[in-house]
Amino acid sequence: MIRDTTSTDSFGGLTRRTLLEGSAAALLMSAGTAAAQSANAPGAAGLAPQGAGRLPMSFRINSSRIEASLDPRTSLLDALREEIGLTGSKKGCDHGQCGACTILVNGRRINACLTLAIMHQDDEITTVEGLATGDVLHPMQAAFVKHDGFQCGYCTPGQICSAVGMLREAEAGWPSHASADAARGRFALSDAEIRERMSGNLCRCAAYPNIVAAIRDAAREG
Template sequence: MAHRPAARLSINGQSQEFQGDPRRTLLDFLRLDLGLTGTKKGCDHGQCGACTVIVNGRRINSCLSLAAMHDGDEITTIEGLGTPEALSTLQKAFVAHDGFQCGYCTPGQICSAAAMINEIRAGWPSAVSDDPTAAPAPIDDAEIRERMSGNLCRCGAYDNIVSAIREAMAAEEVAQ
């Protein structure tokens, strides 16, 4: 068997090596090889967002990405955003606003929201921006819903998710 070159990934700030089957998804590498089971396998087709992680500051569906493609990348999973003992501002807001019911989609929702907040800070337009070159419009609930539209919740906790995101955004603006 030929030696496969290793891919080195930084996952939640720790160096990891991937040397497995080049067809292994990033999702399966995280869950099965590294035991980072916070990231969930939902549809396994990139349609639900349960597997959302942050790669180099951008949110991706880890079920659609191969682990071998991420040599040198910085990957953040839900485990890297906070711990049960030290929740992130966003995680605290999800708890305070009951931004989950069954909780299956919650890790993907939170990773997506964390990246979305950074996208807004960077001035990225959304799919509904009238003029992508104009200064960003105020972020209202409809804009949050649009930006989070790639993350589905079968339980329908959307109002609570939006409230949690809005609270986290307000808290982080005060902290800056």
């Protein structure tokens, strides 16, 4: 025999559905009361999620001290572009794959989209805006102009900053995968060396031959 689950025979006048709904409501009310009591308990404020507000931060950017109030979760790239107004560094992939956001931190090239601004308050940060000296272009900037090392120009700031950092690495004796002898103290920057060392910077316009020529020229003059 099929039992009618909506009958009131076994539940003192209550249907099964009414009983289940009442039990669920009681559980929800109990959980809400417990949560409220926990939130009001001594020291509960210290358990609240952190990082929702802004913090005062101080940076050394292009030889100038810059103060900013930032969310501690802000990337260095977003801080430079959206908060400080240095828009030379471009946001391409935002995943560290294209190199358009490359800047120099303590003389070394990094992808600004992959690091938090709050981590670099005591560092020397150089963006493409800080390479020139007044109206005199940096040798790498001048070489890119001379050799037409850009087309749309979107990747160019990252290419130039990366090239400046790359030459410093080569001068310091850092080998690359294209180096024939990794134990050598200095490396002749052949086209293969330059291409390998700059492989983290992509050019959607494919101006690579001119970029390589510009870097090779700047390396000779430097």
